[in-house]
Amino acid sequence: MKNSALHLAGLLAATLFSSTTLADELRLGLVLEPPHLDPTAGAAAAIDEVVYANLFEGLTRIDQNGAVQPSLATDWTISEDGTRYEFTLKEGVTFHDGTSFDAEDVKFSLDRARAEDSVNAQKGIFAPITKVEVMAPNKIAIEIASPQGNFLFNLGRGDAVIVAPESAETNQTNPVGTGPFKFVDWQQGSKVILEKNPDYVGNDVYLDRAIFTFISDPNAAQNAMLAGELDGFANFPAPETLEIFEADPRFDVVVGSTEGETILATNNKAEPFNDLRVRQAIAHVIDRQAIIDGAMFGYGTPIGTHFAPHHPYYVDLLDTYPHDVAKAKELLAAAGYENGFKATLKLPPPTYARRGGQILAAQLREIGIELELINVEWAQWLEDVFTKKDYDLTIVSHVEPFDIGIYANPDYYFQYDNADFQKLIEELNVSTDEARRKELAQEAQKILAEDAVNGYLFQLAKTGVWDARLSGMWPNSPVEGNDLTQVKWAD
Amino acid sequence: MRVFKQFASNFRHPSFAIGFVLSAVLIVLALLSLVWTPHPTNGVNIAARFGSPSLQHVIGTDFFGRDIFSMLMAGALTSLRVAVLAVGIGMVVGVPLGLLAAGHGGWLERLILRLNDFVFAFPAIITAIIITTLFGPSAINAMIAIGIFNIPVFARVARGGALSIWTLDYVDAARLSGLKVWQISVRHVLPNILSLLIVQATIQLSLGILAEAGLSYIGLGTQPPETSLGLMLKEAQSFFLAYPMQAVWPGLTIIIFVMALNLMGDGLRDQMDPKLSKAGGINVAG
Numbered sequence: 001m002k003n004s005a006l007h008l009a010g011l012l013a014a015t016l017f018s019s020t021t022l023a024d025e026l027r028l029g030l031v032l033e034p035p036h037l038d039p040t041a042g043a044a045a046a047i048d049e050v051v052y053a054n055l056f057e058g059l060t061r062i063d064q065n066g067a068v069q070p071s072l073a074t075d076w077t078i079s080e081d082g083t084r085y086e087f088t089l090k091e092g093v094t095f096h097d098g099t100s101f102d103a104e105d106v107k108f109s110l111d112r113a114r115a116e117d118s119v120n121a122q123k124g125i126f127a128p129i130t131k132v133e134v135m136a137p138n139k140i141a142i143e144i145a146s147p148q149g150n151f152l153f154n155l156g157r158g159d160a161v162i163v164a165p166e167s168a169e170t171n172q173t174n175p176v177g178t179g180p181f182k183f184v185d186w187q188q189g190s191k192v193i194l195e196k197n198p199d200y201v202g203n204d205v206y207l208d209r210a211i212f213t214f215i216s217d218p219n220a221a222q223n224a225m226l227a228g229e230l231d232g233f234a235n236f237p238a239p240e241t242l243e244i245f246e247a248d249p250r251f252d253v254v255v256g257s258t259e260g261e262t263i264l265a266t267n268n269k270a271e272p273f274n275d276l277r278v279r280q281a282i283a284h285v286i287d288r289q290a291i292i293d294g295a296m297f298g299y300g301t302p303i304g305t306h307f308a309p310h311h312p313y314y315v316d317l318l319d320t321y322p323h324d325v326a327k328a329k330e331l332l333a334a335a336g337y338e339n340g341f342k343a344t345l346k347l348p349p350p351t352y353a354r355r356g357g358q359i360l361a362a363q364l365r366e367i368g369i370e371l372e373l374i375n376v377e378w379a380q381w382l383e384d385v386f387t388k389k390d391y392d393l394t395i396v397s398h399v400e401p402f403d404i405g406i407y408a409n410p411d412y413y414f415q416y417d418n419a420d421f422q423k424l425i426e427e428l429n430v431s432t433d434e435a436r437r438k439e440l441a442q443e444a445q446k447i448l449a450e451d452a453v454n455g456y457l458f459q460l461a462k463t464g465v466w467d468a469r470l471s472g473m474w475p476n477s478p479v480e481g482n483d484l485t486q487v488k489w490a491d
Numbered sequence: 492m493r494v495f496k497q498f499a500s501n502f503r504h505p506s507f508a509i510g511f512v513l514s515a516v517l518i519v520l521a522l523l524s525l526v527w528t529p530h531p532t533n534g535v536n537i538a539a540r541f542g543s544p545s546l547q548h549v550i551g552t553d554f555f556g557r558d559i560f561s562m563l564m565a566g567a568l569t570s571l572r573v574a575v576l577a578v579g580i581g582m583v584v585g586v587p588l589g590l591l592a593a594g595h596g597g598w599l600e601r602l603i604l605r606l607n608d609f610v611f612a613f614p615a616i617i618t619a620i621i622i623t624t625l626f627g628p629s630a631i632n633a634m635i636a637i638g639i640f641n642i643p644v645f646a647r648v649a650r651g652g653a654l655s656i657w658t659l660d661y662v663d664a665a666r667l668s669g670l671k672v673w674q675i676s677v678r679h680v681l682p683n684i685l686s687l688l689i690v691q692a693t694i695q696l697s698l699g700i701l702a703e704a705g706l707s708y709i710g711l712g713t714q715p716p717e718t719s720l721g722l723m724l725k726e727a728q729s730f731f732l733a734y735p736m737q738a739v740w741p742g743l744t745i746i747i748f749v750m751a752l753n754l755m756g757d758g759l760r761d762q763m764d765p766k767l768s769k770a771g772g773i774n775v776a777g
Binding site: 243359365375 | 533534535537538540554555556627714715716728729730732733
């Protein structure tokens with residue numbers, strides 16, 4: 001293992017538990033413990049962070065670049081009109097409990113996810129499906145109402161994994177999937193242990209064991225890493241301590257991107273934010289780099305609209321409203337607020353919000369906008385801000401991939417109601433032509449930037465810290481999860 | 492004149508003198524932050540963060556580029572305010588209870604004492620956790636929690652002091668002349684246990700500052716953008732390996748503040764307690 005003392009401990013453990021060598025074990029830290037382990041029955045990203053691609057598999061999977069790859073489906077064909085998908089399934093696959101996998105399991109899983117009483121957190125993914133048809137034990141067809149641009153991507157998300165009818169009900173506590181790792185133990189409040197699945201059909205994984213340890217306190221996380229109690233954090237909770245790890249040759253610090261657009265969400269129906277000039281003034285006075293430096297210690301990429309900068313459709317709109325305090329004051333005066341005004345800024349617990357909020361308040365003060373900072377817990381945020389829309393401003397990160405469509409919903413908590421934009425998204429949703437999709441997505445980004453719907457701050461970085469001898473960890477997270485299938489220790 | 496003389500004689504007590512001077516300096520600086528700090532405490536200047544001590548920023552700047560000295564002044568004020576009001580809560584509720592227990596005696600005294608024991612059994616931290624779970628973390632809730640913790644402390648001291656006064660002849664005289672229990676308590680007992688209460692208040696003040704720092708440190712007290720000494724310590728903790736001085740300054744301030752108030756309290760007690768002081772001082776007959 002890592003050094004002689006640990007090696008000894010490893011040998012000792014190996015003898016004690018009469019298992020094979022523990023040499024290829026990974027102890028990964030996670031900030032949040034999942035509420036349960038069934039990705040088809042919960043919205044918490046923490047579930048996917050343990051089970052995605054490791055324990056459960058879908059028809060497709062998303063690779064570390066965000067591209068769709070075959071998984072349980074080895075290949076597929078799409079009909080001319082884009083409404084019928086036929087998948088060929090991998091053969092000889094069994095679930096971890098020994099039951100066999102075939103097209104019936106796929107039909108069961110998809111029908112379960114799209115059923116009336118489904119508890120799937122992303123039911124929208126399955127809404128377009130009109131029929132799931134078993135053609136042969138290794139062939140399945142899915143029909144959808146209208147062409148979907150990102151249907152294959154959606155089938156690769158954690159919410160669309162394939163489960164067995166025998167074990168679907170107990171997956172929350174004893175998950176049974178088809179993946180290269182199987183579930184061993186969950187010590188609540190502490191860790192989840194996965195072990196290599198010897199019967200896996202496909203490329204073997206390098207690790208024998210994976211232990212996910214839950215540590216939410218940044219200081220405890222730092223201490224655990226420095227003491228060698230953990231091998232890594234896929235996303236380290238405290239950006240301010242990264243320089244310690246950067247200076248330490250034992251660790252690699254890998255800064256990647258996430259799908260998290262961090263925004264100053266604005267209530268577009270509340271006075272005075274319903275006035276475009278007020279929103280423009282705010283856009284002019286926001287200094288994104290200062291927020292990234294001050295709140296995230298430089299980790300983050302500025303964004304000018306609600307879109308991930310690493311996405312091929314991204315347009316750089318940072319200069320739509322360049323930092324210009326004089327111009328901001330003019331706009332505010334034109335809107336009738338030459339002396340500024342008072343408003344509230346509700347801040348959920350993450351650092352980007354709590355620290356970012358203080359910096360933002362100082363920036364807005366320059367043009368006379370006095371913000372009262374109100375700290376809220378997540379439950380309260382979901383209730384007051386997200387559900388009741390009782391807020392002026394808030395800071396939050398939207399972590400779902402390709403989620404620009406939320407602006408087409410006038411009831412969404414931004415309360416942004418723009419008929420042109422809604423039409424645009426409608427067309428984007430049904431269009432499968434790559435060039436047209438790009439054009440539409442870029443047009444949508446521009447509208448949002450120009451309307452200054454929200455204050456667009458930065459793309460949340462994924463700041464991974466792990467043992468320098470590890471390879472195969474994902475630098476980015478195009479989808480919620482920690483895919484360990486390619487992770488290995490250097491010899 | 493007598494007060495002044497008393498004060499001057501107190502000053503010959505070295506720990507009182509040290510404690511008094513240090514506390515006075517800190518309290519004056521804290522109060523000064525109401526109207527003036529060297530730099531604004533809500534001014535964020537990211538470019539200037541983690542600055543070293545300089546002519547402009549005597550002990551450097553914090554992670555938001557704010558002047559640490561100004562932050563300490565404002566933080567000390569919050570800590571002091573919480574501690575003073577918590578002591579206030581403890582005295583306003585605790586002292587009458589103690590006086591009542593001593594004056595009335597019997598079942599009422601036993602009831603008050605048992606209730607006291609019950610509240611006393613909960614450390615301030617536990618009380619604070621209960622309160623913040625119910626009402627959310629804030630400086631006010633921390634203050635209430637520490638205040639509740641102070642109630643039995645003052646009730647005990649008041650009762651203990653009052654019991655000895657109730658045995659004195661002039662109290663008997665007052666009783667014979669027809670005064671009611673509460674009248675005797677207010678007119679004769681309270682003035683005579685005041686010195687005891689002042690000593691206790693000084694000590695509780697230091698404990699209050701410590702408790703506020705502790706509660707803010709674990710996230711149950713003052714919340715940003717307000718500041719307090721405990722909160723500064725909490726915020727500095729994550730930078731400790733890279734910028735240790737960020738944590739040293741608020742930590743040092745808490746130590747000095749608490750030590751100063753304790754020294755002052757001890758000094759006062761030495762002067763006022765007849766058993767400890769040959770001079771006798773201002774008590775009983777005062």
